[in-house]
Amino acid sequence: MQALKVLVVDDDPVSRSLLSKKLQKAGYDPETAEDGVEAVRMIAGQFYDVVLTDLMMPGGVDGIGVLESAKESNLKTEVVLITAHGTIDNAITAMKKGAVDYLQKPINFDELFLRLEKIQNLRHLMKNANDLREAMEVTEQASGETIQNLEMAVANLESRLESVRGILSRQDIPAEERIEQAIQH
Amino acid sequence: MVRNASATSMANNGSANLPRAPLGRGMKKNIKIKPDEIQLFAKYIHGVSGIHIEASKAYLLETRLGRLLEAEGCATYGEFYQKVKTDRSEALEKKVVDAITTNETLFFRDANPFELLRHKIIPEVIDYHASRTIAAPIRIWSAACSTGQEVYSIAIVLKELLGRANLVNIDLMGTDLSDAAVKQASYGAYNKFEIERGLPKNQLQRYFFSSGENWKVKDDIRSMATFRKFNLMQPFSALGKFDIIFCRNVAIYFTLEDRKKLFNKIADALEPNGFLIIGSTESLTGVCPRFVPKRHLKSIFYQLR
Numbered sequence: 001m002q003a004l005k006v007l008v009v010d011d012d013p014v015s016r017s018l019l020s021k022k023l024q025k026a027g028y029d030p031e032t033a034e035d036g037v038e039a040v041r042m043i044a045g046q047f048y049d050v051v052l053t054d055l056m057m058p059g060g061v062d063g064i065g066v067l068e069s070a071k072e073s074n075l076k077t078e079v080v081l082i083t084a085h086g087t088i089d090n091a092i093t094a095m096k097k098g099a100v101d102y103l104q105k106p107i108n109f110d111e112l113f114l115r116l117e118k119i120q121n122l123r124h125l126m127k128n129a130n131d132l133r134e135a136m137e138v139t140e141q142a143s144g145e146t147i148q149n150l151e152m153a154v155a156n157l158e159s160r161l162e163s164v165r166g167i168l169s170r171q172d173i174p175a176e177e178r179i180e181q182a183i184q185h
Numbered sequence: 186m187v188r189n190a191s192a193t194s195m196a197n198n199g200s201a202n203l204p205r206a207p208l209g210r211g212m213k214k215n216i217k218i219k220p221d222e223i224q225l226f227a228k229y230i231h232g233v234s235g236i237h238i239e240a241s242k243a244y245l246l247e248t249r250l251g252r253l254l255e256a257e258g259c260a261t262y263g264e265f266y267q268k269v270k271t272d273r274s275e276a277l278e279k280k281v282v283d284a285i286t287t288n289e290t291l292f293f294r295d296a297n298p299f300e301l302l303r304h305k306i307i308p309e310v311i312d313y314h315a316s317r318t319i320a321a322p323i324r325i326w327s328a329a330c331s332t333g334q335e336v337y338s339i340a341i342v343l344k345e346l347l348g349r350a351n352l353v354n355i356d357l358m359g360t361d362l363s364d365a366a367v368k369q370a371s372y373g374a375y376n377k378f379e380i381e382r383g384l385p386k387n388q389l390q391r392y393f394f395s396s397g398e399n400w401k402v403k404d405d406i407r408s409m410a411t412f413r414k415f416n417l418m419q420p421f422s423a424l425g426k427f428d429i430i431f432c433r434n435v436a437i438y439f440t441l442e443d444r445k446k447l448f449n450k451i452a453d454a455l456e457p458n459g460f461l462i463i464g465s466t467e468s469l470t471g472v473c474p475r476f477v478p479k480r481h482l483k484s485i486f487y488q489l490r
Binding site: 071096097098126133141148150151155 | 295377378380381382395397398464465466467468469470477478480484485
């Protein structure tokens, strides 16, 4: 599977670049935004598997704003919030709005990678399920067409058989003529 | 109620009553169902749901009932059967039905029937009603509505087709055997996996609102539909007559004999000019001669002869 594309959103340049480097090293495909406003612009332009965003940021768009814009843009994007110590309530608000998880500062990278692996695994399962579903839909469509054609053909034959039977049972015309008519039918 | 969701993992079916696999192996042993127990359950399940389970499909019973059996602390399926049968509250029966029924469904599952509804059936039913002297609501029944996606898809089509004004004259009912499915349908909330399937984004935004992790059907769509539990093995006489009946992908779980009974009852419950829609891979040939198939573009619907 392709490496998860992760957007790191943090107004602190040090933690931003640290996160980005760690992610890169761990085999992920990170990009960075220096605040919520830039993040919203980037999210609108392309798909990210994961948005990892600080909760508190200056500039009018905070982590919740980034979360909302990510979910608005694509439900498949998973958002992980980074919160300062003691702001659990905000994190829970974020979870209610559709964030998949939150991490507390200072970030424990093992924990972060564990979360990302979970997302990766979920992606994998989803892909398998989607592949299966697509295969099922293709099969269902093809067999549906076949069955429906047969259904119409049988109904058609039945009604022809019915009229042949009607012709053959008529007593008002000679047998030979009845057979003639039935064959032509 | 439709096609499988037997997602119950075999690995989860550990047992407290059988010797456990050595620690660290990770695999736990499943309780196996014995042939006579298969027969007991097959007969019981047929009785309460009409669903026919072949003796060769023991694995299906194990994957679907295994967890319930463990939760009840039973050591064998025979013991579990006795417990289900003697449970006066019928709570266990509900759980068994929920576990055995499948809820694979999605919004606008197979687009064709909904196009058919939009362009052919609804206009014809409206004309038919207009020609009658007695004003009666247009009655639509989704006979195995599962978690409600089919019903809300129908409601969306109706809303888009008729706008606000005519909706009062429509009676849209969804029924399902499973209490859990009816409950979800009635609540009208779907998680992102359910919502992503089949529903175009513009319709999602127009007819649903986000509620935490879930999406809920907006009130104007929700209020168009009613839901109730109903077993298709029961008589239909209390339901009245319908203009349109959807009965998709449920009869496939029945024996031919039960299928014949089912579609015969559906024929009785259909208005003379009514429409029946079945699953795209289903056929009524050899099942119910009272229906004649008709084609419209890429779809087939059935009407009474």
